[in-house]
Amino acid sequence: MTHPGPIVELSGVRLARGGRTVLDGIDLSVPRGQVVAVLGPSGSGKSTLLAALTGELEPAAGSVRLFGQPMPTRARELLELRKRIGVMLQGNGLLTDLTAAENVALPLRAHTRLPVELIERLVRLKLHAVGLRAAADAFPRELSGGMARRVALARALALDPPLMIYDEPLTGLDPIASGVVMELVRRLNDTLGLTSIVVTHHVHETLPVADHAIVIANGSIVFSGTPAELQATADPLVRQFLDGEPDGPIPFDAVARNAEAA
Ligand SMILES: Nc1ncnc2c1ncn2[C@@H]1O[C@H](COP(=O)(O)OP(=O)(O)OP(=O)(O)O)[C@@H](O)[C@H]1O
Numbered sequence: 001m002t003h004p005g006p007i008v009e010l011s012g013v014r015l016a017r018g019g020r021t022v023l024d025g026i027d028l029s030v031p032r033g034q035v036v037a038v039l040g041p042s043g044s045g046k047s048t049l050l051a052a053l054t055g056e057l058e059p060a061a062g063s064v065r066l067f068g069q070p071m072p073t074r075a076r077e078l079l080e081l082r083k084r085i086g087v088m089l090q091g092n093g094l095l096t097d098l099t100a101a102e103n104v105a106l107p108l109r110a111h112t113r114l115p116v117e118l119i120e121r122l123v124r125l126k127l128h129a130v131g132l133r134a135a136a137d138a139f140p141r142e143l144s145g146g147m148a149r150r151v152a153l154a155r156a157l158a159l160d161p162p163l164m165i166y167d168e169p170l171t172g173l174d175p176i177a178s179g180v181v182m183e184l185v186r187r188l189n190d191t192l193g194l195t196s197i198v199v200t201h202h203v204h205e206t207l208p209v210a211d212h213a214i215v216i217a218n219g220s221i222v223f224s225g226t227p228a229e230l231q232a233t234a235d236p237l238v239r240q241f242l243d244g245e246p247d248g249p250i251p252f253d254a255v256a257r258n259a260e261a262a
């Protein structure tokens with residue numbers, strides 16, 4: 001099921017949580033093959049935006065289209081669509097009493113009827129893709145933070161989804177492990193022909209591998225352009241976020257949460 005248009009298309013989207021508007025007037029178009037960075041301070045609505053992409057949160061207004069199709073409303077179609085989206089959420093979400101290989105096998109066991117030997121082969125391929133074939137039998141507690149993150153990445157890739165969504169893939173990782181994970185995100189995107197959306201406040205680790213960046217703050221998209229355009233922007237709101245200044249157009253509340261999350 002291929003189509004020529006954008007993989008993700010949001011138009012005039014408003015998203016509310018608990019009766020309060022979090023984001024409004026969101027227009028976003030993500031062409032096939034791109035890695036898009038979604039940046040913004042803590043509490044600005046990045047995870048909320050992702051929830052709209054996975055169909056978990058229905059927009060209060062506007063339209064969300066994935067793979068050229070409107071977001072399905074029927075549970076069954078939504079389930080089918082979700083198999084085509086690889087999601088790596090904040091934290092690893094690895095099951096601690098399963099090995100790396102068993103964790104990667106979970107989506108294959110749940111969503112396919114493939115024979116055991118084939119699943120084992122696919123799992124080895126996915127672990128190889130993230131450079132961890134040797135760690136197949138290790139338990140998550142035996143892995144470094146960066147390795148565990150890569151296992152989570154392999155698991156998100158298990159069903160060969162054409163769209164990958166990452167929510168803060170770098171939280172808790174040192175700069176070197178962060179670089180490894182982001183390089184991997186880019187390489188997998190290109191070698192597997194994916195489209196990737198990476199939510200993060202790790203601007204400096206993420207921009208080098210992104211094709212496009214958006215910044216959300218104060219309830220809407222305040223910047224959309226290339227990483228180079230972002231670095232060069234003079235917009236005070238965006239600069240405050242990029243330069244990490246405590247005083248500026250982003251309210252103190254958002255900064256306080258940011259410090260909490262760091
Ligand atoms: N389930 C929920 N019910 C009510 N309000 C929510 C819910 N989830 C998020 N919010 C609110 O929506 C706003 C945006 O939250 P969101 O989690 O999308 O921010 P974020 O940009 O992902 O932040 P972070 O960088 O800390 O992950 C916040 O004000 C938050 O309190």
Ligand SMILES: [Mg+2]
Pocket residue numbers: 046047048090167
């Ligand atoms: Mg979040």
